Amino acid sequence: MNDNLLIREARPDDMRAILAFQQAAIAAVDPRVYTDAERRAWARTPAVGMAQIVADGRYLVADASGRLAGGAGWDTLPDPPDAAVVRAVFVDPAWHGRGLGATLVRAVEAAIAAAGRRRILVPAALNAVGFYERLGYAANEIGIVDLDGVDLRYRRMWKSAA
Numbered sequence: 001m002n003d004n005l006l007i008r009e010a011r012p013d014d015m016r017a018i019l020a021f022q023q024a025a026i027a028a029v030d031p032r033v034y035t036d037a038e039r040r041a042w043a044r045t046p047a048v049g050m051a052q053i054v055a056d057g058r059y060l061v062a063d064a065s066g067r068l069a070g071g072a073g074w075d076t077l078p079d080p081p082d083a084a085v086v087r088a089v090f091v092d093p094a095w096h097g098r099g100l101g102a103t104l105v106r107a108v109e110a111a112i113a114a115a116g117r118r119r120i121l122v123p124a125a126l127n128a129v130g131f132y133e134r135l136g137y138a139a140n141e142i143g144i145v146d147l148d149g150v151d152l153r154y155r156r157m158w159k160s161a162a
C-alpha cells in the first residue's frame, strides 16, 4: 500500500469527503449484484448514523495528502453485549485492489478488541462477501434493510476479535 496514506480518526469536517468516496465506491459496484435502483437507494444513504459514528471517534479514514481514499468504522451492539459491528467500509475505486480495504478493516478490528469486544459482526454487501471471507469472517444468514422503500439484501458475517 502507498506509504503516503495516513490512517486517522475522521473529523466532523470530513463528512463531505467521506460521502464522496462512499458514493463513488457504490457507483462502482457490479450491477449484476445490485440493480441500478438498489445502488441509487444505497448511495442516497451509504451508512445510517454516520455523523454519530464520526462524533464518537469510531470512524477511521485513509488520508492521502489531504484527499480521503477510504474509510471504515464500528459501533457497539446491544446484543450480544460482547459484540461490535463493523460499519461503512468503503474504498474509492481509484484505490481498489491495493490492500486499503483490508488495512482499514484490520485497524477497526484492533479498535474493537481494544474496547474489550470479543465478537465482530459485519453486515456485508453481497459484492463484498469474498473480501470479508479473505479477512476471516464466516458467512451467515441473509438480512434485508429497507432504504426508503427499496430492499437491499446483505449477508451477516461473524468473526472473533483477536
Ligand SMILES: CC(C)(COP(=O)(O)OP(=O)(O)OC[C@H]1O[C@@H](n2cnc3c(N)ncnc32)[C@H](O)[C@@H]1OP(=O)(O)O)[C@@H](O)C(=O)NCCC(=O)NCCS
Pocket: 025, 026, 029, 088, 089, 090, 091, 092, 095, 096, 097, 098, 099, 100, 101, 102, 103, 123, 124, 125, 127, 128, 129, 130, 131, 134
Ligand atoms: C469491498 C472493498 C472495501 C474492498 O476494498 P479494496 O481496498 O479493494 O480491498 P483490498 O485490496 O484490501 O482486498 C483485500 C483482499 O480481498 C480481496 N478482495 C477485494 N475485494 C473483493 C471482492 N469484492 N470479492 C472477493 N475478494 C475481494 C482482494 O483480492 C485481496 O485479496 P488478497 O489478500 O489475496 O490480496 C471495496 O471494493 C469497496 O469499497 N466496495 C464498494 C463498497 C462496499 O461494498 N463496501 C463493503 C460494505 S459492507
